[in-house]
Each structure stands twice: as C-alpha cells, then as structure tokens.
Amino acid sequence: MIELTLAEIAHAVQGRLVPGGSGAGPETVVRGESQTDSRELQPGQIFFARRGEETDGHRFAGKAVEAGAALIVAEREVDDRVPQIIVAETTEALGALATEVVRRVRERGGLTVVGITGSNGKTTTKNLVATMAARLGPVVASAKSFNNEVGGPLTMLRVDERTRTLVAEMGASAEGEIARLTRMAPPHIGVVLSVGLAHAGEFGGIEATFRAKSEMVRELPETAVAVLNRDDPRVAKMAELTRARVRWFGLHRDAEVRATEVEPSADGTRFTIHAAGESLPVHFRVLGEHHVMNALAAAAIGVELGLPLADIVAELEGATLAAPGRMEVLGGRDGVTIINDAYNASPDSMSAALRTLAQIRRPEGRSVAVLGAMSELGEYSIEEHIRVGLQAVRLRISELVVVGREARQLHISAINEGSWDGESVFFETQDEAHDYLLRTLRPHDTVLVKSSNAAGLQRLGDRLGEAYA
CATH class of the missing domain: 3.40.1190.10 (Mur-like, catalytic domain)
Known part of the structure; x- marks a missing residue:
C-alpha cells in the first residue's frame, strides 16, 4: 500500500481516529497491506475487524496487535495499544480505503x-x-x-x-x-x-x-x-x-x-x-x-x-497449471493419471471436464469420473445434476463414482439412463470412495475428481494423487 497518514486514512473511510497508547497521532504514516484475518497479519499491516457470517473480527483485535498491527479499523473501540479508526461498517471502510489507494496511484500515472x-x-x-x-x-x-x-x-x-x-x-x-x-x-x-x-x-x-x-x-x-x-x-x-x-x-x-x-x-x-x-x-x-x-x-x-x-x-x-485444484494432473504410478479439478464446479465446467476425460483416456485404460455436488444452483440444482449424469453415460465414461448425498441425483440419473449395469456407484463419504477406488483402479486408468469446493473433494483428489505418485 502507498504511504498514508492516519488522518488521511480516517478521512478516506469516514471514521473517527483514536490515537491509542502508542504515541501515534494524525500525522503518523502507515504503509502496509491490510488483513481481515489476524492469523494472516504481518507486522506493520492494518487489521480490519470485520464481522463475518461465522465470527466477529473484533474478538481477534488483541491477536492482531500482538502480531504487529499498525492500525485497527473497527466498529467499536477494541484495543488501545495501537491507533484505531472507528467506522460505521468495517467492510464498507475496507472498500473505501481501497478506492482511495487505487485513485491516488492512478492519478500519478x-x-x-x-x-x-x-x-x-x-x-x-x-x-x-x-x-x-x-x-x-x-x-x-x-x-x-x-x-x-x-x-x-x-x-x-x-x-x-x-x-x-x-x-x-x-x-x-x-x-x-x-x-x-x-x-x-x-x-x-x-x-x-x-x-x-x-x-x-x-x-x-x-x-x-x-x-x-x-x-x-x-x-x-x-x-x-x-x-x-x-x-x-x-x-x-x-x-x-x-x-x-x-x-x-x-x-x-x-x-x-x-x-x-x-x-x-x-x-x-x-x-x-x-x-x-x-x-x-x-x-x-x-x-x-x-x-x-x-x-x-x-x-x-x-x-x-x-x-x-x-x-x-x-x-x-x-503455463502448466490453471491453479491448484483446477485440472491438476497427479499420479503416474502404474500409468494411473489423477486429474484433480475439485476446487470449483458449475454445469459448464463439469461438462467441459467430462469431455476432457473422454478425450484423453488411454485406449488401454478406463475413464473414471469421481463427482461431487455442484453448489449454488438453487432451483436448477436437480435438473443440472441429472444432466451431468446423462452426459457421463453418453460420453461413455467407463465408471462413475458419486460422492456425497447432495450429488445423489447425479448417480440416479446415470442409472436411469438404462445403458449401465453397475458402472455407477454411490458413497456417502470421501473415505468410502477413497477405499473403493484404491481397491478397484486398474493400470492406465484416467481418473477425474470434480466437484464444487463446498463438497470438499479436492482433498480426495490429493489423496489419490499421493497414493499413485
């Protein structure tokens, strides 16, 4: 971040400066990145005590000070060992400060x-x-x-x-x-x-x-x-x-x-x-x-x-990897390839990943799709999981392994397509799926692990990659 005085930051976020016991005043200069997680904070950075869905950042202000925070932005006074700026809403203040920093740097050209x-x-x-x-x-x-x-x-x-x-x-x-x-x-x-x-x-x-x-x-x-x-x-x-x-x-x-x-x-x-x-x-x-x-x-x-x-x-x-957990190629032992693509999933990306699996399967091996739920689809969820199950069958994926109750409709859809006999299996938990795959995978198989991040199958992909490293 660019250098700003405490007074300039307070003005940018429309907050009230409380100097605290550190001897800092309005003209004290702060230069450092900002964090909303006290565990990520480095000395000299600004801590925004944000209220989230699961916890309240104000509870961790003390830990932020101990980690070396130069300033706390909060909705109430929390720790007088360092300067504080009190604002109406912390997330809005975070955006306001970002707006000011980008504006100043853009103006300089x-x-x-x-x-x-x-x-x-x-x-x-x-x-x-x-x-x-x-x-x-x-x-x-x-x-x-x-x-x-x-x-x-x-x-x-x-x-x-x-x-x-x-x-x-x-x-x-x-x-x-x-x-x-x-x-x-x-x-x-x-x-x-x-x-x-x-x-x-x-x-x-x-x-x-x-x-x-x-x-x-x-x-x-x-x-x-x-x-x-x-x-x-x-x-x-x-x-x-x-x-x-x-x-x-x-x-x-x-x-x-x-x-x-x-x-x-x-x-x-x-x-x-x-x-x-x-x-x-x-x-x-x-x-x-x-x-x-x-x-x-x-x-x-x-x-x-x-x-x-x-x-x-x-x-x-x-470039060799889109990002960790995105079409990440693992494995290799016995010719088994694990494709870990379980960081995120939507109907479009699920369809694209299945097409890729069908395209790259080795002739001497099978294509195995290990699929979990796609999140945040609302009223489209059942319809889209059904569609993915149908696509897996029509692409002639050798075996479908469905993991998690939220994805069960995908398994049922594949079975109802009527062209498979036992090639789709369902497991409630990752551990069950992991044990099954270690027993049944064959040399030269190509395995796709795909789900939304909330389904948590990225860890399953990593475990399979380690097993076949």
Whole structure:
C-alpha cells in the first residue's frame, strides 16, 4: 500500500481516529497491506475487524496487535495499544480505503487496471495475465480467488507507486457487487469470459446472472476496452451495453484474437493463435480444451497491454497449471493419471471436464469420473445434476463414482439412463470412495475428481494423487 497518514486514512473511510497508547497521532504514516484475518497479519499491516457470517473480527483485535498491527479499523473501540479508526461498517471502510489507494496511484500515472469477470475461468485467466504483465513491470494480482467485497479490496490495497498492472478478479453472488468492485478500481481493460449457471441459484436465474456479469462493461468509459467472448451469445450481447471499444476473442471468425486447428490431448491443447496480424502455433499445457478460451482472453489482454504476440505465446506455453485444484494432473504410478479439478464446479465446467476425460483416456485404460455436488444452483440444482449424469453415460465414461448425498441425483440419473449395469456407484463419504477406488483402479486408468469446493473433494483428489505418485 502507498504511504498514508492516519488522518488521511480516517478521512478516506469516514471514521473517527483514536490515537491509542502508542504515541501515534494524525500525522503518523502507515504503509502496509491490510488483513481481515489476524492469523494472516504481518507486522506493520492494518487489521480490519470485520464481522463475518461465522465470527466477529473484533474478538481477534488483541491477536492482531500482538502480531504487529499498525492500525485497527473497527466498529467499536477494541484495543488501545495501537491507533484505531472507528467506522460505521468495517467492510464498507475496507472498500473505501481501497478506492482511495487505487485513485491516488492512478492519478500519478503508470498504472493499468485489468478487471476480469465471468461465470468460469476467472482465476485461470488472471494467472495468465499476471505472468504476461510481469514483462512490463511489477504486478499486483488477486491471490487465490480473492474476488468479492473483501478479497477484491484486499488485493487493491497491495498497489503502490511501483505497480504497473493491477489484475483483479471481480466475482459476485448478487447483482450490484461487480459494479461496486468496478467503482473501487475502474478498469482500463474489462474482460467478460462467460455467462453460465455458476451461482445462478444466488443470482435468481440466468438473466439475473447476465445483468450482474454485464455490470463491468456498463461502467466502462469510452477510453476503456471491453474484451468480450465472441463465442458466448450472452457475452456478445454486452457489446451493445458498453461505451468502451470492444475487442473480441474466441473461435468465431469475427474474433480479433482467435484460435484455429485446436487439437486437445493428454498433454494439453495445441492450436494456432491469430492476433495483431500474426499467426503462431501454441502448445498450451493446461489440461482441457475449454481452457483455450481463457488463453485467448489472456492473449487479447496481452495485445492491449502492448506485448508482442511472440511474448504472449511464450507465457501461454510456460503455463502448466490453471491453479491448484483446477485440472491438476497427479499420479503416474502404474500409468494411473489423477486429474484433480475439485476446487470449483458449475454445469459448464463439469461438462467441459467430462469431455476432457473422454478425450484423453488411454485406449488401454478406463475413464473414471469421481463427482461431487455442484453448489449454488438453487432451483436448477436437480435438473443440472441429472444432466451431468446423462452426459457421463453418453460420453461413455467407463465408471462413475458419486460422492456425497447432495450429488445423489447425479448417480440416479446415470442409472436411469438404462445403458449401465453397475458402472455407477454411490458413497456417502470421501473415505468410502477413497477405499473403493484404491481397491478397484486398474493400470492406465484416467481418473477425474470434480466437484464444487463446498463438497470438499479436492482433498480426495490429493489423496489419490499421493497414493499413485
């Protein structure tokens, strides 16, 4: 974070400064990142005592002071050993400070803000863009999947005078949240990857999801660029909603950054990229043909940042993992491949992962899909789990292992398709599934482990990877 006095911070968050017993005053300078988790806090950082759904950060103010907090922002006075700023609502104050920091750095010049949203692919695209932008200078990018009202501003507060590019994921579980993040850090380049059923239950349907995902492009000024997926009809409609210049990516012939000759395999996907009047071959080692769209989105951003296509391709070819728990290839013993893709799941990403499993299965082995529940689908949940079960059968997946009561409908759907006899099995717990798989997996099998993060199958994927390391 840039240097700010306590008085400047108090003004930015509309709070009341309580100097405390440390001898600090209004002109005391604070420079450091911010945290809402006292366990993550480093000396000199700011602790925001935020009230969450499960706990109250005010209870941990003392631990934050002991960890070296330079300042506490809270809704009531909690610990007078360090300065405190008392605000009406801590999460809003966090966003207000992030807004002020980004505004000051932008005014000094040299900072480009890239905002990335979409139902799927945000983290993969963000990681690719961050490596590309690093060729131009220091980059701040969202850690993990920090893309909401808390993670977004925590990322933004890491920006300082040296930062050349801020790459911010902008996610949401309700309408209005992406608009708020966009106003905190107005993008020079705004990217929409897809509009799908991820979080549709929280949004209230696909049309509400469309409205939420379009908030970014609606906010972009004429001087900005909207990077849009030409292949997604809902994203393509957003060109009508923005004042910004539009740059298309996709497989569509109208896309300015596009891919042809796409050939998926077990070691990634090969394709030819066309951009900026050039064409180059790419071996993209991130597993799954669906990740080509994320690569194209990142390439389109790279072009806007002014990078030569050869440099963009070099970064794409250097990537081997979308992110931990996302199409992560593990195992290897006895020719068994474990694909751990259980960090998150939506109907679109589940479908794409199953297609990848079917494409890369070794002829001498089986394809085994270990699937858990997809979360946050609301009224669409039963229908979409049924659809995934049907797809597994129609793709001729050799065996389906369904884990967790919330995913049981997927198992029933596969059985009811009528073409299987015992190839779909159901287990209540991960331990049961783990033991079953260790007994039944055969040499050269390819195993996909896929679920929403809430289902917790990422640990099962890791255990299987360790067992077959």
